[in-house]
Amino acid sequence: MRAVSSSPKVGIIVFPGSNCDRDVAHITQDILNWPTRFIWHQEKDVADCDLVVIPGGFSYGDYLRCGAIARFSAIMPAVKDHAEAGKWLLGICNGFQVLTEAGLLPGALVRNRDLHFICDRVHLRVETNQTPWSRNFHTEQVINLPIAHGEGCYYADADTLKSLEDHQQILFRYCQPQGQWDATSNPNGSLHNIAGICNRRGNVLGLMPHPERAADPQMNQAHLPESHSLDGLTLFRSLLN
Template sequence: MKFGIIVFPGSNCDRDMATVTQGILNLPTRMVWHQDTDINDLDVVVIPGGFSYGDYLRCGAIAQFSPVMNSIIEHAKAGKYVFGVCNGFQILTEVGLLPGALIRNRDLHFICDRVRVRVERNDLIWTRKYSKQQVVTYPIAHGEGRYFADEDTLKALEENNQVLFRYCSARGEINEEHNPNGSLNSIAGIVNQQGNILGMMPHPERASDAAIGINDGLAMFEGLVMAIA
């Protein structure tokens, strides 16, 4: 299998992602400049974190118009996998591949921390190596990570079991005290109805190397590789 990592002007987590896919997992990985449009050779397209186009206007608002995005939309429509982290999640909502929006954090401050999230389901390719309701620790680093959607959209997300990760306590409790940015329903990550597109604010790629003392994120990548292979 082959990963493709999109690189926008201002991306700063693309190499972090490649460190996992290419460095730790030793898998073919191509860095895809945002003006490239041929991604037919890729199995998984990753839209990494960072500050695409300097986050001017709002996060992801300009990146949605990059030439590669039309190819990513077709890639997703074909049932192939798309994974957006942090700024990547913001871009996926801007382009309409995932519902809702990411807005300013509740306290209007940039947050850089480690948080706990609960795995809501493990029957998808993204979480097959986790247990349902398992609590894992991932880093976050964002100023606009508060998930927001209208009432009907939230209801549909819950009814269709599209919420994959929620912010939680060490014991898996869901409450505002352990919701770092004010996301509605404590949402940290969602999938589309088909399950082939994942967007999440926490950074599993920054939690995938035991050398840095946190590797809860590696299981996500290992499960993805096992399923596709």
């Protein structure tokens, strides 16, 4: 994967209906001091970016399926080229849905098990720290991130799930505070309690929880124990290692 300086250049894709783009920019630009620019979905060039983020929200109003229209946007060929070049690509919530619809990650995100929108904080187990996204965590470390989605149930066929397991592409699972994962710790019915996966090369990550909402010290320390308040920031900072 392509090496970068201590201040990676960040591009945040903005679709009609994106609503978490400013949240991500606040972390990358204001907290981390990384050069950051917004990229309107009709642009066709992300060559200057080390990290491209597809943020949460409701791209194109989630018509048809979440992410189904965004995959055809003018910017997506450049995003695919970016990923194929080994550069970092992060899809958060709706961004994860876009990545699966575009074929950049396997599987699909479907309606939550109970057909309700969920807005909560959840415990996640870090399955491996051998990726650019998780190097600052410990394997099997339990972290805490917010979720807010109605279609966050990860689905894939049996062969795809086996491949994800075999190649350590599952980075985060929903779990109990002590780390075990089961149906009671699964908020949306995702198969294998999957909350986030990467591609085989490890440079593309999609996850339903929102790391950008657990990355500002002033916002989080008032509501969470210090050990969990900046778990999202740890994910972003892992890219520097």
